[in-house]
Amino acid sequence: MSFSDSDDEPPSLIEAVSVIPENRSSQLAPPSRAVRVPLTIICGFLGAGKSTLLKRILTEKHGYRIAVIMNEFGDTADIEAKTINVSSADDPTGEQTEEFLELANGCLCCSIKDTGVAAIEKLMQKKGAFDYILLETTGLADPGPIASMFWLNEEYANGLADIVLDGVVCVVDAVFGLKQMEEDHATDDLNIGESVRQIAGSDVILLNKSDLVDPTLLTEIEKTIKQINPAAPIYKTVKGEIDLKHIIGISAFRLPPPEVAEEDSHAHSEDCDHSHDLPPNHYELRGISSLQVTCGILNKSQLEKLDVWIRIALWENKIEGASSDLKILRCKGAFTSERGVHHVLQGVRSMYEISELPATDSMGVPDTGKIVLIGKGLDDSVRKSLEHVLAG
Numbered sequence: 193m194s195f196s197d198s199d200d201e202p203p204s205l206i207e208a209v210s211v212i213p214e215n216r217s218s219q220l221a222p223p224s225r226a227v228r229v230p231l232t233i234i235c236g237f238l239g240a241g242k243s244t245l246l247k248r249i250l251t252e253k254h255g256y257r258i259a260v261i262m263n264e265f266g267d268t269a270d271i272e273a274k275t276i277n278v279s280s281a282d283d284p285t286g287e288q289t290e291e292f293l294e295l296a297n298g299c300l301c302c303s304i305k306d307t308g309v310a311a312i313e314k315l316m317q318k319k320g321a322f323d324y325i326l327l328e329t330t331g332l333a334d335p336g337p338i339a340s341m342f343w344l345n346e347e348y349a350n351g352l353a354d355i356v357l358d359g360v361v362c363v364v365d366a367v368f369g370l371k372q373m374e375e376d377h378a379t380d381d382l383n384i385g386e387s388v389r390q391i392a393g394s395d396v397i398l399l400n401k402s403d404l405v406d407p408t409l410l411t412e413i414e415k416t417i418k419q420i421n422p423a424a425p426i427y428k429t430v431k432g433e434i435d436l437k438h439i440i441g442i443s444a445f446r447l448p449p450p451e452v453a454e455e456d457s458h459a460h461s462e463d464c465d466h467s468h469d470l471p472p473n474h475y476e477l478r479g480i481s482s483l484q485v486t487c488g489i490l491n492k493s494q495l496e497k498l499d500v501w502i503r504i505a506l507w508e509n510k511i512e513g514a515s516s517d518l519k520i521l522r523c524k525g526a527f528t529s530e531r532g533v534h535h536v537l538q539g540v541r542s543m544y545e546i547s548e549l550p551a552t553d554s555m556g557v558p559d560t561g562k563i564v565l566i567g568k569g570l571d572d573s574v575r576k577s578l579e580h581v582l583a584g
């Protein structure tokens with residue numbers, strides 16, 4: 193699997209300052225010494241500010257030893273780094289050793305080109321030397337398949353199973369984001385461009401370069417992002433300045449989706465007394481939209497029916513009476529069973545999991561359930577079908 197476009201330039205070192213500014217520190221929970229190392233995927237369209245965000249993280253005083261996997265590095269100037277060579281059993285002479293850079297704040301840097309999995313395997317040989325992994329994808333990458341690889345990966349060998357997917361963060365360019373979504377040409381028959389896929393597949397959105405656009409445009413792009421992905425909180429940032437607790441250690445694949453304020457949309461239910469027709473805009477014309485359905489406490493039969501419904505929707509891409517080109521890119525949800533147990537639904541493409549939330553994580557989780565689907569062909573018939581299942 194590749195994380196990189198073809199780029200024949202040899203990687204150079206990333207710029208880092210040798211003294212970490214005292215005023216640049218994040219209030220992160222102390223790093224966990226858990227067996228599995230959390231990983232965050234950072235995606236975003238070309239030039240949105242992914243590298244800027246990573247450079248910031250690499251120079252901030254956060255107390256984490258973060259391993260960063262990047263496709264390209266910046267300048268070599270002023271770096272205070274130790275080079276660490278790691279040789280593998282297959283390469284005892286070390287001729288093809290991977291090079292890592294240990295930065296001033298304890299972060300590790302690792303450059304990869306087309307050898308995504310191999311680089312991660314080598315990185316995992318240094319397990320114990322870092323607490324967290326950040327993976328920057330290229331601007332044209334669809335985070336879905338990459339997230340799938342790191343999620344539900346217990347069966348993998350070679351260190352991949354020692355990684356736990358924490359979340360997917362998308363950096364959106366506030367200046368060009370709307371234009372990119374309009375002009376981004378799809379690469380497959382689903383006709384969904386990469387910039388839209390990145391937003392659809394993310395758990396957190398950073399609306400970056402917000403210093404460069406007027407508030408009206410900022411509101412417009414925020415609204416569009418919410419239409420595509422209502423389950424992801426949106427943070428407006430300048431040069432990736434954000435408290436890292438919003439992007440690191442969020443357990444997006446384990447905890448219920450956060451409550452995201454809904455301004456122009458709302459969670460629809462059977463009680464709604466209005467049409468659920470989607471407002472016309474470029475993105476619905478391309479067929480990408482989202483739908484949210486709320487539900488009460490579910491009994492055993494409802495839970496079973498919901499499981500079957502999700503399986504058919506994700507695996508067979510069809511729901512009786514629904515549009516023929518149904519394609520769900522991402523689904524999330526949380527609901528409560530009659531036994532009082534909270535369940536979390538997570539789905540990336542055809543993979544999904546419904547897990548029970550441990551009592552320790554259930555504090556404050558409302559009994560009202562919510563399911564969010566993001567994808568193509570999510571018309572009113574899909575909503576009605578899901579509401580029917582949830583109604584019993």
Ligand SMILES: Nc1nc2c(ncn2[C@@H]2O[C@H](COP(=O)(O)OP(=O)(O)OP(=O)(O)O)[C@@H](O)[C@H]2O)c(=O)[nH]1
Nearest residue numbers: 237238239240241242243244331400401402430431
């Ligand atoms: N004014 C302003 N400029 C920014 C901001 N964030 C990034 N930039 C600039 O935008 C340009 C692109 O930023 P990068 O961080 O390289 O973007 P990227 O997403 O890594 O780009 P690719 O790797 O090409 O996809 C750089 O010149 C940054 O300095 C911001 O919030 N405001």
